[in-house]
Amino acid sequence: xxxxxxxxxxxxxxxxxxxxxxxxxxxxxxxxxxxxxxxxxxxxxxxxxxxxxxxxxxxxxxxxxxxxxxxxxxxxxxxxxxxxxxxxxxxxxxxxxxxxxxxxxxxxxxxxx
Amino acid sequence: xxxxxxxxxxxxxxxxxxxxxxxxxxxxxxxxxxxxxxxxxxxxxxxxxxxxxxxxxxxxxxxxxxxxxxxxxxxxxxxxxxxxxxxxxxxxxxxxxxxxxxxxxxxxxxxxxx
Numbered sequence: 133x134x135x136x137x138x139x140x141x142x143x144x145x146x147x148x149x150x151x152x153x154x155x156x157x158x159x160x161x162x163x164x165x166x167x168x169x170x171x172x173x174x175x176x177x178x179x180x181x182x183x184x185x186x187x188x189x190x191x192x193x194x195x196x197x198x199x200x201x202x203x204x205x206x207x208x209x210x211x212x213x214x215x216x217x218x219x220x221x222x223x224x225x226x227x228x229x230x231x232x233x234x235x236x237x238x239x240x241x242x243x244x245x
Numbered sequence: 246x247x248x249x250x251x252x253x254x255x256x257x258x259x260x261x262x263x264x265x266x267x268x269x270x271x272x273x274x275x276x277x278x279x280x281x282x283x284x285x286x287x288x289x290x291x292x293x294x295x296x297x298x299x300x301x302x303x304x305x306x307x308x309x310x311x312x313x314x315x316x317x318x319x320x321x322x323x324x325x326x327x328x329x330x331x332x333x334x335x336x337x338x339x340x341x342x343x344x345x346x347x348x349x350x351x352x353x354x355x356x357x358x359x
Contacts (some may be wrong), residue, residue, distance in 0.1 A: 136288070167347075174249075174335050174349030175289070188346045222288055234347070236281075236288035 136149075136159070136225050136237035145213050145245045153208040153240045157225030163207040165234065166198055169220040181206055182229050210242075218244045247272035247338050251350035258326050259358045266321040266353045268310075268336030278319040279337040279347065280310055289335065294321065306330070331357045 137156045145151050157164050163182040167175035180188035181200035195211045204225075210217055220241050224234040248271045258264045270276060277296050281289040293304025300312040310321045319336060333354050338346040 152269050165346075174337075174351050175347070177348070180346060190346070224289075233291055233294070236290070238286070238288045243299075 136223055136235050138223050138237040138240050140223075140240060141238070142241045142243075147213055147215060147244055149213050150209065151213060151242060152212050153210075153221050153223075153235060153242070155206045155208070155223030155225075157204050157206070157223075158227075158235055161225035161227050161235075162204055163164055163226045163229060163232075164200055164204065165224045165226075166206070166208045167222040167224065168192075169222055169239070170216075171219070178208065187229075200227060213244045215244050218242060247274075247276065247340055247348050249336050249338050249350035250349055251336055251353050253353050254351065255354045257356045257358055260328060261325050263324050264322065264330075264355065266334050266336075266355065267359050268319045268321065268350060270317050270319065270336075270338045271339055272317075272338065274340050277339045278310075278312060279339070280308070280319070280321050281335045281337060281349075282306075283333040283335065283352075285332075292321070292334075298299065326355070326357050328357050328359065330355060336337065 139154045165180040166178040169175040177190040179198040184200045184238045198208045200206045220239040222239045224236045226234045250269045267339050279294045280292040287343045293302045295302045295312045303309045333352045335352045
C-alpha cells in the first residue's frame, strides 16, 4: 500500500506569492495533520482535519489555511509568503480520531526567495 | 501548554556502544509520549509510544524508552547501536488522544562512529 504522499517534493517561490501544498493520506485514513519543520527545529503543528472538518489549529497566522476533500486528501495554502515560511512541510495521516498512530509523508521542501 | 526539551542537540556514539537520548516534558495534565526518527530527506517514522500501562516501552529497531512521571522524562535507549541508526530523533508529547497536535522537541542528531 502507498504511504502518505505529498506534492510537490520541492518548490521555490518568491516573497509575496501564494503556494498550495497537497497531501494524499494512506487509503482508509480519515485524519490529516500538517506540520512545519524549520531547519534545525522540530516540527510545529499547523492544522488537523478529521472527516473534512478542522479539529485543531496551531499558532500560525491567518495566511495559513487548509482544507480536506471528500476523498480525505488535503491542501495547505499559504498566502503572502515570507522568507520565514521556508521550511519542510509535513503531512501526517491517521486511521481515525484518537489513539491511533500518525504516519508522516516525506514532506514538501518550500524555499522562499 | 505543554513543552518538550531535548537537551542534547548532537550525540556521537561508537558503533555497538549503548546510547541514551534524553527527553523531558512539561505539562499540567496527563500526557502521551512518542519518539520519532527522521532519516535524511525523509519524513518521520514512529519508533515507540507511551499511552498508558507499563512505563517501559519497547519499539522498533531495538529501541526502548522509560516513562518517569516524577522526573517528567521519557529517555530513549538502545543497548548496541549500528551505523544505520544515524538519524535525527524527535521526542513528542500529546495531551489529548494518541496523535492529535503533537508537540515536538528540537531533536537530537545521533551520529554513529565506526
